[in-house]
Structure formats: C-alpha cells, structure tokens
Amino acid sequence: MTEWNSSALVKAATKTGKKTNALTPMTFSLLHATDFADRLLYNIIPPLKAGMIVLADRYAYTAFARDSTRGVDRKWVRELYSFAVQPDLAVYFRVPIEVSTERLLARRVKLKFYEAGMDMGWSNNLVESFTMFQGKVLDEYDRLVDEFGLSVVNATGSITDQQRVFRKLVSQHLEIKDDTESIADDPV
C-alpha cells in the first residue's frame, strides 16, 4: 500500500512550500515527482519483485491531471513520469464536481490551499476556487481515461456498490492474468 505524497525525503520541502504558499506549478509538479520516485524505488518496486500486489492510492495520473490543470506542459509531465512502472490495473473513481465538493464540505471544515487551486488566483473564495480548479482536474482525468485505458468506477453510488464493482474489476484482472499464464505454461 502506498499513498500519494508520503515519502519522508520530500516531506520537508513540500511542507515548507505549502505552508508559505511558495510553490509554483513547476516546483509543485517536480516535488511530487520526487516523492513518487522515492516511493517507487523503496515501496513499490521491491514488493513487485517479491510477487506482491501493490495498492497505490493515486498514481502518476493524479500528477498528469493536476499539473496540466495548473498549466504545466502535458507532454513534459508525461515524459517526467516515464520512469514509473506501468500499473497492471488503474481504476478511476469518477464523481461529478458537485458531489465531490459536497462530500468534502460535509466532512471537513476547511479546504486546503493547493487542493482548492488557490495558487491559480482564479477566485478568492475557497469553495468557488475548489470547484473551478477540481472541475478542470476532472476534465483532465477524462482525457486520461482513453489515453491510458483507465477503468472507470462510478463513485456516486454507495461505498458497498463501488466496492463490489472494484472487487470485480480486480478479480477479473487477476483471473485473466492467471489464465494467460497457465495457457502459456501449458503447451497444447
């Protein structure tokens, strides 16, 4: 299990940058790529080599969607992450922006500065900025679905429903892999 933005290496810089709102779209992008690289080498590749399943809570696609929304060159950020291992299955939980805003507001008091895209200067109102920024991020995700063949789960439904679909996707995927392997191993 590996989470976005959790490596110890870049925590200090990200924290300083976020606290002082000093990050530009480029440094924001590069810091997250550094974090990703660190986790890739320490937390993702070793378990893969050991034959384990790695559950990644967000992957490079988050960067593609978010950084492009911030105005970073789409091609550049894809090339930046070309060192990433191609996931065997990438699932995109899709919700309309209204639903995600509602869910976040119901749960939390305050949206975070960068999460709300306040650095873009699109609106001084946190919720309005969040809606505008994340709305564009969702548009970017939609482009990624085709580009990278992401499996889409409708995330407006109940957690149980989503989990059912998710489990089906995962198990199908694992079965398919196993079948192919056994066919390959078994000369007819």
Added chain:
Amino acid sequence: MTPNPSPTTPSEANGGIDGGARIGGYYGNPIPYLPLDVYPGKIIALEGTDGVGRSTQIYLLREWLEVQGYGVVETGWTRSELMQPTIDLAKSSNTLNKLTFQLLYATDFADRLEKEIIPALKAGFIVLSDRYIYTAMARAGVRGLDRTWVRNLYGFAIVPHLVFYLRIDEKTLIRRVLQSRGMDYWESGMDLKLGDDIYESFRAYQRSLLKEYASMADEFNFRVLDARRKVDVIQEELRRQIGAFLAENEAAPVTSL
C-alpha cells in the same frame, strides 16, 4: 475576480533539448504559463567540475561587471530557498538514489528559474550562474540515467547567452582539491560504490564526469577555457569574451538576438 484563461494547449515542440534552440528561449518543452519574450537581461553560465575555480571567477566577474554599471544577480546550484534544506538533509542522510537526486536538482533549478532567473532577465540584469543544467546532465550521465529522460526533464531551462566551461585534467584537479578542502563523499561519487578507497573513487568518478562534460561541449556550445592556468589569466579571458559579447549586443538592436 475573473478567471485566468484556461491552460494552454500542449506544445508542438518535440520535447527534449534542442541544441539549436534560440538563445534566451526554452530548450524544449516550455513552461506554458511562462511564455518567454526577448528580455534585456543575459544569462552567463560557468560550468565545470568541483574545485575548478568557478566561484573565484564569478566573484571577480561580478566586481568587474558592477564597476561598469551592470546589475548582476548570482544564482548557484542547489541554492534555492525551497530546496536547499531538503537537498542538504538528503545528502547527509544518504537515502538519495540517482533518480531522486536528479529530481531534487530539477526542482531546485525550477524554483530558481522562476523566482530568480526570469525576473532578473526581465529587469535587465546579468545573471551569473554558478553551474547550470549541464552539471545535472553530467552527473546523470555518469550514473547511467537515461539521457533522453534527463534532457526532456530540463526542456524548461532557458538557453543561456554564454556558457563557459572551465576544463581541467584529472591530475591537476586531484592536487587542487586535496590542497584546499579535501575529497568529500558526493564529489568522490562514493554513492556509485566504485570501491572503499575515496582517492580511487574520486579519480574514477571525476574522470567520467570530465568525459561527460567534454561530450556536451559541442551540443551546447560551450566556450572552453583551460582551467589549469592562473586565476587572473582565466579571468582576463572571461572578461575579454564577455566584454565583446556585451558590446555586440549593445550595438545591435535587441530583436537580433
């Protein structure tokens, strides 16, 4: 507040680094939200391995330029406000690998490019850069990172107006470093695990670095200077070339860049 225009469409550039890119423009994939104009400022970069005498030369150049009435801004490798503490910490804790190393450098460079270099160029300063992206490329090359990847990574760098490469040979370099501050872990490439002997490791590492720099000289139009000569001789040569460049630019209209 009215929203800014939506993010620009992806660049049509081929990406990577284009040796023939316009001076003062981006090398490759640009920063779309920072389109570059022809600015009055200039970037002069001094490249060369550790212990070659870059900082002394920059110090002297700065003095000379300021006396002539130029505004000078210095920028140096890993000196960004955002990244310096992290890079220092990472170096001391030894958890860096070649990939994260490169990405931290690139973050540092991006921070300085946006916050120091571009504003200084706009304001008409001469930016004296103690190392530029070529140092990162040389180190990446020695460590076997994919060349195309590294060149793409630095596509957002601005092509400097002048790049001086202070070239030295391995033997002179070793003596110089030993006479001054001694060999340190990273400068000796100890992370490459070439052996426990720091002297041997330094020698092998610096030799490969010098090879990498040499291979970039044509690609990036380095002006090569022999760094084995005396400080004042090198300084004189730098001043002669920079002086000629500045005079030429002042005589010509800005658009001819």
